Amino acid sequence: MTFYGKKKQLISLGVLLFFVIYGSFAYWYWHTNRENDAEQIRIHAEIISYDAWNLDTTGMRSYLQLVQKTEYYKEIGVIIGKNISILVDGHSSLSDIDSVLARLKIIQVRNHSAPIVYHGEIIGLIHGQKLVRDIYPLITAFFLQFFLVLTAIFIIYLSINRRLLKQQVFERTKRYHELVNLLPEMVFETDAEGTIVFANAIAINRFGLADLSTSVHNFFDLLDMKPAEKDVIDLESITSGREQEKNEYTVHASDGSSFSVLIKAAAILRNDTVTGARIVMVDITERLALEEQLNRDRKMKSIGMMAGGVAHDLNNILSGLINYPELMQHQLPEDSPLHKYIKPMKDAGLRAAEVVADLLMVARGVAAPRSVANLNDLIHEYVASPEFKNLQEQYPDFTYSLELDPHLHNISCSIIHIRKCLMNLVVNGVEAMSGIGNITLATSVEDIDILETPYGKIRKGVYSVLSVHDSGKGIPAYELEHIFEPFYSKKELGRSGTGLGLAVVWNVVQDHNGGLGVSAGESGTVFTLYFPCTKREAALPEVELSQKAYRGQGETVLIVDDELQQRDIATQFLKSFGYTPYSVSSGEEAIEFLKKQRVDLLLLDMVMGAGLNGRQTYEQVMKIHPGIKAIIISGFSESDDVKTTLQLGAGKLLNKPYTKENLAEAVYLELHR
Known part of the structure; x- marks a missing residue:
C-alpha cells in the first residue's frame, strides 16, 4: 500500500474510533448523571423531613430555593398531606443561554421525586423538574477528545512518515551503493x-x-x-x-x-x-595499450604502403634481371663461358625478388593462394630443405630438437609464407645464440577463450600453435615492443639480412587471423604463433611434370601488360614452349583485339597505367567471349580487384617476377583446367 493509501486508512480509522469513544463516554455520563440526580433528590427528602414533620414551611421553602438555584431545577416543591404544598419556580433564575437552549429542547427537563420519610413513616413527597445541562460537559469532552485524537493521529502520522522516510532513505542509499558497486x-x-x-x-x-x-x-x-x-x-x-x-x-x-x-x-x-x-x-591501462597498438598499426601501415609501392616497381625491374638471363641461358651453347656469369646474375635477381616478397608481406598485400596444411609436415620439410642445410653449414655448432604434437590439427594457410615464418624464426634464433646452442621447434593444440598479449588480442577458438625456442641470452624488455617493426634490428649490418624477418612473421600471422606472443628470459627467447584450425583435410601433393610436359600445341595467348619489357619476356617464354602469343599494352587495346579475334587464353596484368585495370578489362572481355580462360598477373597485392577477377572466372594468380617454368606450368594447367 502506498503512503497516501495508508494516510487515508489512518484518517478513516481515527474518525471511527473517535465517535465510538465519544458515544461510549456520552452514554456513561448521561446514565451516571441520571442516577446521581435520583440519589440527590432522596438526600433532599431526608434533609427536609424534620422541617416537614414540624410543619416548618419557612425552612422548607428556603432550602428548596437553595436547591433550585444550585442544581438548576426548573421547579421543585414539597407536598405534605392535603393541606401543605410548597412550589419554588426557577424560570426567572435561568440564564439567557439556558433559556434559549431549553426552548430549543437542547436542555431537557428530567422529573425526579422521592418520599419524605420520618421515623419510618411517609409524611410527604418532594418532586421537581430538573434542567438536564449535560450539553456543557459533553461539548467540553467532545473538544477535549477531538484535540487528543488529533494529537494522537498527528503523532502516529509523524511516526509512520518517519518510518517511511527512513525506509526511503535506506532504499535510496542501498540503490546508490548497488549502482556504485556495479560501476x-x-x-x-x-x-x-x-x-x-x-x-x-x-x-x-x-x-x-x-x-x-x-x-x-x-x-x-x-x-x-x-x-x-x-x-x-x-x-x-x-x-x-x-x-x-x-x-x-x-x-x-x-x-x-x-x-x-x-x-x-x-x-x-x-x-x-x-x-x-x-x-x-x-x-586507462587498456586504453593506453589500444592507443599504443593503434600507433604501432599506423606505423606498420605507413611503412607497408611505402614498401608496397617500392616492391611493385622493383618487381617489374627484377623481371628483366631474372628472365633475360633465362633466355640467354637457353640460347647460348652449353660450352659458352658466359654461363658462369649469367647464372649468378639470375640468382642475384631471385634473391632480390625474395627481399621484395618480404616487402610485400610487410605491406600485408602479398597475393598468395591458401591451401590446407599441417605445421608438423611443414617443419619436417623445412629441416630437410637446402636452406636449413646451408644454415647448418654456416653455423655447425647449433643443434635442434623437435617436440611435435602427433594429433595436431590442420590449418588453412599460405604455405610459402608459413615456411617463410619458420625459416625467419629459426635463423633469428640461431643468430641470437651466435651459432652455439639449441633450437626447439614445437607444436601443440590450444583451445583459447580470449587471450590478451602485448601484440594484440587472440580471439576465441581452437588454434594450432607453433613455438620456436632458442637458448640464447634473450631479448631485453625495452626491445620487445619494437622487434616486429620493419627494419628494426640490433644485428650486425650486412650480415643478418634486411631487418624484415620478424616484420614478415607479424604480418603473416595477422593475415591468417592468428596471434603471437613472445617471452624472453635467461633460458632464451620463445616465439609462439597461433593459427586457427580447420577440419578440412590436406590436399594430396601435385605430381610435378617435366618442362616437356608443359609444351603447347600452338594455342593462342593474348598478353595484356603496360610494360614493354614484361610483354617481350612473356612473348619469348610462350614461343619457346610452343604457344602462339599476341600482346597489347592496355585494356582498351585488348577489347578491340578480342572483338576481331578469339584466343585460347588471356594473360592479364592487374595493375596498368591510365585506363582500364585488369578487373575492368576482364569484365568487358567476358561480355565479348563468355567463359574465356585467363591468368592474372600481379606484382603487388591480392586486392579486392584480384579477388573479384578470380570470382568472375579467372583460373590462376601468378606473382611477378615469375620464372619461365612458373609461366609454362600456369599456362598449361589453365588451358587444361
Whole structure:
C-alpha cells in the first residue's frame, strides 16, 4: 500500500474510533448523571423531613430555593398531606443561554421525586423538574477528545512518515551503493583533508582498503607523486574544476603493481566551503595499450604502403634481371663461358625478388593462394630443405630438437609464407645464440577463450600453435615492443639480412587471423604463433611434370601488360614452349583485339597505367567471349580487384617476377583446367 493509501486508512480509522469513544463516554455520563440526580433528590427528602414533620414551611421553602438555584431545577416543591404544598419556580433564575437552549429542547427537563420519610413513616413527597445541562460537559469532552485524537493521529502520522522516510532513505542509499558497486570505475568520497570516507567495491579490492570505519586511508597516498607534487595537486585543486597540468596519474594497487588512471572529481560544498570530494578514477591501462597498438598499426601501415609501392616497381625491374638471363641461358651453347656469369646474375635477381616478397608481406598485400596444411609436415620439410642445410653449414655448432604434437590439427594457410615464418624464426634464433646452442621447434593444440598479449588480442577458438625456442641470452624488455617493426634490428649490418624477418612473421600471422606472443628470459627467447584450425583435410601433393610436359600445341595467348619489357619476356617464354602469343599494352587495346579475334587464353596484368585495370578489362572481355580462360598477373597485392577477377572466372594468380617454368606450368594447367 502506498503512503497516501495508508494516510487515508489512518484518517478513516481515527474518525471511527473517535465517535465510538465519544458515544461510549456520552452514554456513561448521561446514565451516571441520571442516577446521581435520583440519589440527590432522596438526600433532599431526608434533609427536609424534620422541617416537614414540624410543619416548618419557612425552612422548607428556603432550602428548596437553595436547591433550585444550585442544581438548576426548573421547579421543585414539597407536598405534605392535603393541606401543605410548597412550589419554588426557577424560570426567572435561568440564564439567557439556558433559556434559549431549553426552548430549543437542547436542555431537557428530567422529573425526579422521592418520599419524605420520618421515623419510618411517609409524611410527604418532594418532586421537581430538573434542567438536564449535560450539553456543557459533553461539548467540553467532545473538544477535549477531538484535540487528543488529533494529537494522537498527528503523532502516529509523524511516526509512520518517519518510518517511511527512513525506509526511503535506506532504499535510496542501498540503490546508490548497488549502482556504485556495479560501476567498472573506482569511486571514492573524501573529507576536506583527503581521508577516504567511502569507496566502492572495485576500489576496495584494487587498493586493498581495510574497514573505512576503523582505519584511515588518505586518497593522495594512492597516487604515485612526490611530496612536493602533493602540495601542488591538493584536494581543492582536484575538486575545484580548475584546469590542471595533467589529469592522468599512476597509482599503486594492493598487489604492488602500478597502473595509469584518469581522475575526475566534484567538490562537496557546504556554505561555499569545500568539505570533501567525490572522485571517479578510471583505469586507462587498456586504453593506453589500444592507443599504443593503434600507433604501432599506423606505423606498420605507413611503412607497408611505402614498401608496397617500392616492391611493385622493383618487381617489374627484377623481371628483366631474372628472365633475360633465362633466355640467354637457353640460347647460348652449353660450352659458352658466359654461363658462369649469367647464372649468378639470375640468382642475384631471385634473391632480390625474395627481399621484395618480404616487402610485400610487410605491406600485408602479398597475393598468395591458401591451401590446407599441417605445421608438423611443414617443419619436417623445412629441416630437410637446402636452406636449413646451408644454415647448418654456416653455423655447425647449433643443434635442434623437435617436440611435435602427433594429433595436431590442420590449418588453412599460405604455405610459402608459413615456411617463410619458420625459416625467419629459426635463423633469428640461431643468430641470437651466435651459432652455439639449441633450437626447439614445437607444436601443440590450444583451445583459447580470449587471450590478451602485448601484440594484440587472440580471439576465441581452437588454434594450432607453433613455438620456436632458442637458448640464447634473450631479448631485453625495452626491445620487445619494437622487434616486429620493419627494419628494426640490433644485428650486425650486412650480415643478418634486411631487418624484415620478424616484420614478415607479424604480418603473416595477422593475415591468417592468428596471434603471437613472445617471452624472453635467461633460458632464451620463445616465439609462439597461433593459427586457427580447420577440419578440412590436406590436399594430396601435385605430381610435378617435366618442362616437356608443359609444351603447347600452338594455342593462342593474348598478353595484356603496360610494360614493354614484361610483354617481350612473356612473348619469348610462350614461343619457346610452343604457344602462339599476341600482346597489347592496355585494356582498351585488348577489347578491340578480342572483338576481331578469339584466343585460347588471356594473360592479364592487374595493375596498368591510365585506363582500364585488369578487373575492368576482364569484365568487358567476358561480355565479348563468355567463359574465356585467363591468368592474372600481379606484382603487388591480392586486392579486392584480384579477388573479384578470380570470382568472375579467372583460373590462376601468378606473382611477378615469375620464372619461365612458373609461366609454362600456369599456362598449361589453365588451358587444361
